[in-house]
Amino acid sequence: MLFNSAIFIFIFLPISLLGFFFLANQGFKFVSITWLLLTSLFFYGYWKPAYLILLLVSILVNYGFGSAINNSKPGSKRAKILLIFGIVINLALIGYYKYAGFLLKSVNSIFNIDLPIPEIILPLAISFYTFTQIAYLVDTYSQECEKYDFRKYSLFVTFFPQLIAGPILRHNELIPELNQTSTFKFSHKNIAMGLTLFVLGLSKKMLIADTLSPWVAEVFNNANQVSFIEAWVGALCYTFQLYFDFSGYSDMAVGLGWMFNIHLPINFNSPYKAQSISDFWRRWHITLSNFLRDYLYIPLGGNRKGKIRRHINLLITMLLGGLWHGAGWTFVVWGGLHGMYLVINHQWRQFNLKIPSFLSWLITFLAVVFSWVLFRASNFKDAITLLQTMVGINGIILPGRFEGILSWLMPLGVKFEGQGILSALPNLPGDNPTSLGINLIFISVLLVVVTYFPNTMELMDKFSPTKKWALAISVLGVTCLISLNRVTEFLYFQF
Numbered sequence: 001m002l003f004n005s006a007i008f009i010f011i012f013l014p015i016s017l018l019g020f021f022f023l024a025n026q027g028f029k030f031v032s033i034t035w036l037l038l039t040s041l042f043f044y045g046y047w048k049p050a051y052l053i054l055l056l057v058s059i060l061v062n063y064g065f066g067s068a069i070n071n072s073k074p075g076s077k078r079a080k081i082l083l084i085f086g087i088v089i090n091l092a093l094i095g096y097y098k099y100a101g102f103l104l105k106s107v108n109s110i111f112n113i114d115l116p117i118p119e120i121i122l123p124l125a126i127s128f129y130t131f132t133q134i135a136y137l138v139d140t141y142s143q144e145c146e147k148y149d150f151r152k153y154s155l156f157v158t159f160f161p162q163l164i165a166g167p168i169l170r171h172n173e174l175i176p177e178l179n180q181t182s183t184f185k186f187s188h189k190n191i192a193m194g195l196t197l198f199v200l201g202l203s204k205k206m207l208i209a210d211t212l213s214p215w216v217a218e219v220f221n222n223a224n225q226v227s228f229i230e231a232w233v234g235a236l237c238y239t240f241q242l243y244f245d246f247s248g249y250s251d252m253a254v255g256l257g258w259m260f261n262i263h264l265p266i267n268f269n270s271p272y273k274a275q276s277i278s279d280f281w282r283r284w285h286i287t288l289s290n291f292l293r294d295y296l297y298i299p300l301g302g303n304r305k306g307k308i309r310r311h312i313n314l315l316i317t318m319l320l321g322g323l324w325h326g327a328g329w330t331f332v333v334w335g336g337l338h339g340m341y342l343v344i345n346h347q348w349r350q351f352n353l354k355i356p357s358f359l360s361w362l363i364t365f366l367a368v369v370f371s372w373v374l375f376r377a378s379n380f381k382d383a384i385t386l387l388q389t390m391v392g393i394n395g396i397i398l399p400g401r402f403e404g405i406l407s408w409l410m411p412l413g414v415k416f417e418g419q420g421i422l423s424a425l426p427n428l429p430g431d432n433p434t435s436l437g438i439n440l441i442f443i444s445v446l447l448v449v450v451t452y453f454p455n456t457m458e459l460m461d462k463f464s465p466t467k468k469w470a471l472a473i474s475v476l477g478v479t480c481l482i483s484l485n486r487v488t489e490f491l492y493f494q495f
Contacts, residue, residue, distance in 0.1 A: 001046040002489065002490070003198075003201075003249065003252045003256075004480075004488075006484050012039070016036070017259060019035045020032050020036050020039075020260060021184075023035055024184035024185070024186075025186070030151075033151055033152065037151060037154055037155045039160065040155065041055075041158060043163070044125070044164075048123075048124070051123040051124065054123055054126075058090075058129065058157075059153070061086075061089060062133040062136065065082055065089075065137055066136060066137055066145065069082045069086075069137065069140045070145070070147050074143050082141075083138065087134055087138075090133060090134050090137075091130075091134075094127065098122055099327045100118065101117050101120055101327065104117045106329075125165065127324055128162075128164070129163065132168055132170075135168075135171075135294075136153075139170070139171065145171055148175055153171075155174075155178065156169065156174045156175050159174060159257075161256035161260075162257070162264055164490075165250075165492040166253070166267060166285075166287055167264055167266075167286070168290075168291050169264070169265070174262060174264075177261070177263065183261045189465075190261050191259055193255075194257070195259065196255070196460070196463060197251050197255030197460055198255035198256060199255075199477045199480065200251055200456045200473075200476070201248040201252035201253075201254075202252060204244040204245070204251065204456075205249065205252075205490065207476075207483070208240070208248075209240075209241045209242075209245035209248060210245075210483075210488055212240055212244075213241060215234065216237045216376070218234075219233065219235075219386075220238070220376055220378070221378075223377070223383075226389060228389055228390070228394075228396040228397055231389040233440070233443070235370075235372065235386065237443065239369050240443065240446045240447075242491055243268075243272065245492075246268075246285070246491060247267070247456075249490045249492065250267035250268055254267075265287055266457055267286050268283065268285070268286065268455065268457075269282075270283060270450065271368075272368070273450070275357060276345050276364055277341040277364060277367065278342060279364070288324075292317050292318075292320075296321075297313055300316060310346070316339075318336060318339030319332060319339060320335070321338075322334045322335015322338070323335065329380065330374050330377055330379065330383060333374055333380075334371055334374040341367055361451070365451075370390070373387055397414075
């Protein structure tokens with residue numbers, strides 16, 4: 001079920017809210033938690049009921065391992081063996097469903113053989129709920145977990161706002177709230193704030209990300225045909241599409257949590273304002289960055305074992321972070337590229353040399369844009385072709401109508417061809433000069449918005465139930481509802 005669908009907005013969400021608070025108001029907190037658990041399971045199973053069994057088995061197995069570790073002597077050999085087995089089972093599960101086909105294809109390609117590749121449908125959200133439960137097992141082993149009630153543990157894993165695409169929860173970010181009386185009391189303020197943030201996130205997805213989607217698809221599907229400007233248009237459109245799509249989902253998740261008086265962690269903090277790659281990863285997909293830091297980078301040794309080892313740990317962490325995003329070599333290389341970015345960033349800091357803020361921002365932003373090309377491209381060939389085009393290796397071609405005013409660029413190798421940008425891509429909406437100009441202005445406005453304007457969470461800090469807020473959110477909400485006839489999935493559903 002999608003947040004941006006009529007059945008979710010008009011049926012599932014109202015029923016879930018009414019049932020939860022009605023039962024809680026009658027004094028049945030036990031039943032209200034069970035109700036929220038059942039609605040969350042229905043939310044997940046609505047997509048494909050068969051994979052609901054897989055989710056339930058995963059919950060039962062991890063809860064069993066967590067309980068066994070809790071009942072063991074802290075730090076004992078038995079507790080360590082249980083932890084290792086629990087992690088291995090989780091990794092085996094995600095390995096089979098997400099990476100078996102990728103591994104077999106790679107083996108076939110490397111050894112020029114033809115092993116049969118089973119057709120495996122990737123279960124929705126398996127990466128998210130697997131990482132969530134691995135963190136729970138590690139924290140249990142480290143004695144950072146209490147013995148949780150099975151219902152509350154199950155709800156922690158399956159709570160529908162965050163189940164499909166995060167944020168990646170930790171046990172202490174949700175379960176303690178289920179023990180608070182205030183969670184079960186209907187709050188007009190939290191409903192108003194949650195609904196406002198939900199509409200803002202929905203607007204990001206439907207009015208911005210989905211508007212950019214055709215441009216992205218057309219450029220990346222025609223990598224061999226696009227020119228210099230076309231490649232940049234595609235790369236920038238994807239840079240903004242991915243941000244507004246995923247941060248929009250995360251905003252909706254937090255907003256939905258507020259409606260239930262549950263505070264989910266913030267996942268984005270204006271990442272395109274970052275002035276270094278380290279700063280970028282403190283702002284982008286924050287819960288994943290924290291997970292990789294706490295459960296991979298630090299256990300590998302972090303920065304405690306010398307400079308060389310720190311660089312190796314960074315590379316390993318980001319390579320595995322890239323692989324987590326998708327079963328493909330482009331994702332691995334994308335992760336490795338960000339690992340190299342981080343190594344360079346740390347080395348530069350050793351020189352203690354400062355550069356102007358704008359230049360540091362520009363370098364960081366361009367580095368991220370180039371990496372997104374790898375992240376989005378279907379294969380290496382398309383990614384390399386687009387990157388070569390973006391840096392001018394395949395020639396810099398501008399629209400012919402600009403030749404008069406930009407002819408001075410011709411000695412530098414610039415060519416002028418065609419009547420308009422993207423004229424070779426007939427399926428692209430807005431390929432006439434007027435529509436094209438509007439879309440280029442749209443991209444420019446988005447760049448200003450993500451680099452200078454407050455983000456949605458900063459806007460919510462200024463929220464007050466005034467007529468102006470009500471009017472603005474109503475206009476956005478109605479506009480989104482009108483667009484419900486073109487419902488699209490969120491980009492991170494594929495991960």
